[in-house]
Amino acid sequence: xxxxxxxxxxxxxxxFVYTNFIxxxxxxxxxxxxxxxxxxxxxxxxxxHGNILGGFLSFFIGECLPTKEVIIHxxxxxxxxxxxxxxxxxxxxxxxxxxxxxxxxxxxxxxxDITESVVFAKGKIQIGII
Numbered sequence: 310x311x312x313x314x315x316x317x318x319x320x321x322x323x324x325f326v327y328t329n330f331i332x333x334x335x336x337x338x339x340x341x342x343x344x345x346x347x348x349x350x351x352x353x354x355x356x357x358h359g360n361i362l363g364g365f366l367s368f369f370i371g372e373c374l375p376t377k378e379v380i381i382h383x384x385x386x387x388x389x390x391x392x393x394x395x396x397x398x399x400x401x402x403x404x405x406x407x408x409x410x411x412x413x414x415x416x417x418x419x420x421x422d423i424t425e426s427v428v429f430a431k432g433k434i435q436i437g438i439i
Contacts, residue, residue, distance in 0.1 A: 310376075310404055310407070311404065315403045316374075316401070316403075316416075318399075319397060319398070319423070320368075320397070321398075322357055322361060322393075322394060322396050322398060323394070323395060327357060327358075327361070330358055330360075330361050334360075336358060340355070341356060341357065343355065353393065354394065355394065356392070357391070357392045357396075359388050362386060362392070362420055362430055365400060365420070366381075366384060366386075369402065369418075370434065370436055376438070379436045379437065380436060380437045381434065382413060382437050383433075384432065384433070384434040384435070385432040385433050385434075386431075386432040387430060387431055387432050388429070388430045389430055389431065390427060390429050391429075392430075397422070399420070399421050399422065399423050399425060400418065400419070401418065401421070401425075402416045402418040402419075402434075403418075404416055405417045405433075411437075412437055412439075414435070414436050416433065416434050417431070417432070417433050418431060418433070418434060419431045
């Protein structure tokens with residue numbers, strides 16, 4: 310891997326992902342589980358849990374890179390827009406820093422819609438090569 314390398318993956322935020330997130334973490338906040346509550350607060354529907362995107366980051370690092378000898382050191386996600394059930398998310402990441410002396414790599418990333426015209430979240434993630 311080298312600075313400037315890019316990666317792309319599509320994620321489907323479907324009923325399976327949503328239901329299993331709730332069953333695993335027991336976050337039943339009405340913003341995420343009650344359509345009427347969410348709409349009353351100004352959203353178009355139930356807002357999906359932001360940390361589902363964190364799970365997609367984990368998948369990217371653990372399964373999409375050309376090596377499995379990695380560990381996440383840090384990650385930062387800035388949420389820009391809510392994500393709703395059954396949205397397709399396009400994930401784009403780029404290596405913005407390669408630090409051979411400490412065996413770490415930094416990526417910037419964006420979660421957007423498929424057309425890349427709407428950004429849902431963006432941030433940075435730093436990994437170590439183990």
